[in-house]
Amino acid sequence: MDVAVRELSYSQAIQEAMAIAMEADERVILMGEDIGVYGGAFQVTGDLVERFGPDRVMDTPISELGGAGVAVGAAVTGLRPIFEFQFSDFATLGMEQIVNQAAKMRFMLGGEVSVPVVMRFPAGSGTGAAAQHSQSLEAWLAHVPGLKVIQPATPHDVKGMLLAAVADPDPVMIFEHKLLYKMKGPVPEGHYTVPIGKAEVRREGRDLTIVATSIMVHKALEAAETLAGEGIDIEVIDLRTIRPIDRETVIASVKKTSRLLCVYEAVKTLGIGAEISAMIAESEAFDYLDAPIVRLGGAETPIPYNPELEKAAVPQVPGIIAAARDLAKGVR
Amino acid sequence: MATAKKAAEQSNLPFAYTRYSHEQLKDVLRKMYLIRRFEEGAEDSYMRGLIHGTMHLSIGQEASAMGICMPLTDEDQITSTHRGHGHSIAKGADVKKMFAEFFGKTTGYCKGRGGSMHIADVSKGNLGANGIVAGGIPIAVGAALSAKRLGNGKVVVSFFGDGANNEGAFHESLNMASIWKLPVIFVCENNGYGMSTSTARSTAVANIADRAAAYSMPGVIVDGNNFSEVAEASHAAIERARAGEGPTLIESKTYRYRGHSKSDRNRYRTKEEIEDWMTNRDPIALFETELKEFGVIDDHGIEAIREDVAREIAAGIEYAKEGPMPEISDLARFVYTEEVA
Numbered sequence: 001m002d003v004a005v006r007e008l009s010y011s012q013a014i015q016e017a018m019a020i021a022m023e024a025d026e027r028v029i030l031m032g033e034d035i036g037v038y039g040g041a042f043q044v045t046g047d048l049v050e051r052f053g054p055d056r057v058m059d060t061p062i063s064e065l066g067g068a069g070v071a072v073g074a075a076v077t078g079l080r081p082i083f084e085f086q087f088s089d090f091a092t093l094g095m096e097q098i099v100n101q102a103a104k105m106r107f108m109l110g111g112e113v114s115v116p117v118v119m120r121f122p123a124g125s126g127t128g129a130a131a132q133h134s135q136s137l138e139a140w141l142a143h144v145p146g147l148k149v150i151q152p153a154t155p156h157d158v159k160g161m162l163l164a165a166v167a168d169p170d171p172v173m174i175f176e177h178k179l180l181y182k183m184k185g186p187v188p189e190g191h192y193t194v195p196i197g198k199a200e201v202r203r204e205g206r207d208l209t210i211v212a213t214s215i216m217v218h219k220a221l222e223a224a225e226t227l228a229g230e231g232i233d234i235e236v237i238d239l240r241t242i243r244p245i246d247r248e249t250v251i252a253s254v255k256k257t258s259r260l261l262c263v264y265e266a267v268k269t270l271g272i273g274a275e276i277s278a279m280i281a282e283s284e285a286f287d288y289l290d291a292p293i294v295r296l297g298g299a300e301t302p303i304p305y306n307p308e309l310e311k312a313a314v315p316q317v318p319g320i321i322a323a324a325r326d327l328a329k330g331v332r
Numbered sequence: 333m334a335t336a337k338k339a340a341e342q343s344n345l346p347f348a349y350t351r352y353s354h355e356q357l358k359d360v361l362r363k364m365y366l367i368r369r370f371e372e373g374a375e376d377s378y379m380r381g382l383i384h385g386t387m388h389l390s391i392g393q394e395a396s397a398m399g400i401c402m403p404l405t406d407e408d409q410i411t412s413t414h415r416g417h418g419h420s421i422a423k424g425a426d427v428k429k430m431f432a433e434f435f436g437k438t439t440g441y442c443k444g445r446g447g448s449m450h451i452a453d454v455s456k457g458n459l460g461a462n463g464i465v466a467g468g469i470p471i472a473v474g475a476a477l478s479a480k481r482l483g484n485g486k487v488v489v490s491f492f493g494d495g496a497n498n499e500g501a502f503h504e505s506l507n508m509a510s511i512w513k514l515p516v517i518f519v520c521e522n523n524g525y526g527m528s529t530s531t532a533r534s535t536a537v538a539n540i541a542d543r544a545a546a547y548s549m550p551g552v553i554v555d556g557n558n559f560s561e562v563a564e565a566s567h568a569a570i571e572r573a574r575a576g577e578g579p580t581l582i583e584s585k586t587y588r589y590r591g592h593s594k595s596d597r598n599r600y601r602t603k604e605e606i607e608d609w610m611t612n613r614d615p616i617a618l619f620e621t622e623l624k625e626f627g628v629i630d631d632h633g634i635e636a637i638r639e640d641v642a643r644e645i646a647a648g649i650e651y652a653k654e655g656p657m658p659e660i661s662d663l664a665r666f667v668y669t670e671e672v673a
């Protein structure tokens with residue numbers, strides 16, 4: 001059976017996934033600030049309120065802690081809420097309910113309940129929105145057992161992973177880079193899922209492995225294409241899920257290439273790069289390494305407003321090219 | 333001024349005309365124009381690609397910012413919001429350095445690091461706009477705690493929108509300010525909407541000021557487009573705060589003409605509603621009419637103010653264009669306190 005595949009933007013793919021989930025299951029509701037007639041700050045919910053009505057596409061007051069908690073409570077008791085934080089930065093206001101309640105409720109109650117809530121977080125820099133609207137906080141949440149944390153990088157994946165998240169019995173946190181919303185890509189029609197916890201090899205190569213997340217996957221692929229012209233053959237892994245991490249795919253790749261570069265937008269230290277590096281250091285892949293692991297992450301600073309500083313604060317393609325070239329050639 | 337006051341009292345004039353000299357009143361008009369033209373200038377520069385990111389314009393809300401700030405001294409402090417250009421100018425900021433900030437220049441108030449959403453002028457007591465709804469409210473309470481413990485006589489004003497009244501930070505802050513009798517004034521600029529969500533849909537009480545009862549403080553409602561009314565309420569609240577009697581919640585009812593930010597299709601309100609406010613309740617037009625009626629200024633005087641403001645705005649934009657960009661090597665500056673030289 002052939003499934004039609006169209007070009008959709010990342011935000012259209014999310015919207016389609018939510019619509020499919022709502023069509024299929026009355027229990028699925030959307031909650032968030034200005035997701036109704038406004039269509040969401042990034043127009044992700046768009047016109048869904050017209051299709052499903054304000055009882056299922058609920059505008060909340062500006063109350064992130066309470067709103068997130070209501071979603072958690074509803075999830076425990078029979079609904080399947082998809083809660084949109086207007087910006088991922090406002091996760092900081094909802095943290096109590098996410099970290100203390102959603103993540104731990106099943107555990108604390110000895111498995112008597114599940115918390116099938118999905119939370120969506122528009123994340124990242126590049127829009128000139130300055131320090132409180134540009135952060136990448138996914139590693140904060142990935143530090144919490146009980147949560148699943150995903151960062152789909154393509155329209156195809158965000159649709160499939162969102163549908164997987166809605167079906168998942170546990171809380172799933174989706175970090176969506178804001179610069180991806182307009183990016184287009186092939187998306188199959190209808191229902192399908194992309195598994196949570198599974199990385200994807202986006203480009204095969206022999207000389208070096210780049211493990212990247214979210215928008216950095218695209219920058220890494222661009223860098224890899226450039227370096228292919230210099231005879232450097234790079235493997236690019238799209239991690240897709242940062243909790244739980246797909247150890248097998250990363251370890252197998254590093255065993256093959258013997259060199260590892262991690263690229264992510266969040267602040268470099270104490271983040272996903274540290275985790276991947278330690279995972280390799282603790283695994284059998286360690287013996288295969290021909291060079292020290294390299295991490296490229298965000299600068300140790302809040303995101304600045306000035307556009308040039310803003311660009312300099314997160315990895316860009318030229319920096320990835322330079323780091324990958326040096327690593328592949330053994331320059332340190 | 334004493335004689336003006338006396339004469340005014342006799343003639344039953346609105347508060348502002350009994351309290352302020354003609355020169356002061358003309359300066360209020362000038363600053364209301366300065367706010368409006370500043371925002372129009374910023375909007376225009378944004379359209380031309382000279383300013384990036386987004387911005388939230390307070391056009392239509394000028395009387396509220398001016399009325400609240402009139403009784404404040406340069407030592408008094410404010411915390412502001414994402415819609416904070418008017419607060420900043422009303423508190424005495426120089427539009428040159430505001431434009432420079434919006435242009436991302438080191439000559440800006442925040443050295444290009446903050447932009448519109450974090451505009452501040454600490455030298456004049458503006459502790460900053462805020463990207464987080466209600467984020468400035470507890471900060472203001474903290475500043476008021478400092479003022480009380482340090483005994484420096486300062487009062488603090490916290491500006492926020494109607495949408496902010498549903499954040500926990502609002503409720504927690506009002507309660508603490510009340511139990512500790514802190515010199516802080518909570519000013520809710522109710523423009524009817526938090527982004528697209530009307531107060532009727534977001535808020536369980538009819539007036540934000542009704543919330544004050546829960547925290548045992550006065551809750552005062554004013555027409556936010558009437559300068560004199562706002563100033564009168566502000567004076568009363570500030571006197572109360574300075575006398576050690578604690579906080580007040582002022583609800584200033586107003587309206588924003590522009591969309592919420594630069595990406596708003598205005599689908600949640602009608603054209604008629606917007607036009608009604610713009611034509612019948614414009615704070616600058618209302619104030620001008622009053623000023624003329626009470627003989628404070630004539631058309632020539634108004635024209636002179638407009639021209640003067642236009643010059644200041646044009647000079648401000650030039651200043652902003654000329655300023656230097658930050659050095660990339662300075663990326664990590666200001667993250668921590670640098671060593672004292």
Ligand SMILES: Cc1ncc(C[n+]2csc(CCOP(=O)(O)OP(=O)(O)O)c2C)c(N)n1
Binds near residue numbers: 495
């Ligand atoms: C904690 C938090 N939640 C949401 C937002 C996004 N946001 C910015 S302004 C705004 C509306 C605020 O409404 P209101 O307080 O009435 O102020 P107004 O914009 O009307 O001046 C929203 C939802 C934010 N910046 N911070």
Ligand SMILES: [Mg+2]
Binds near residue numbers: 527
């Ligand atoms: Mg409002």
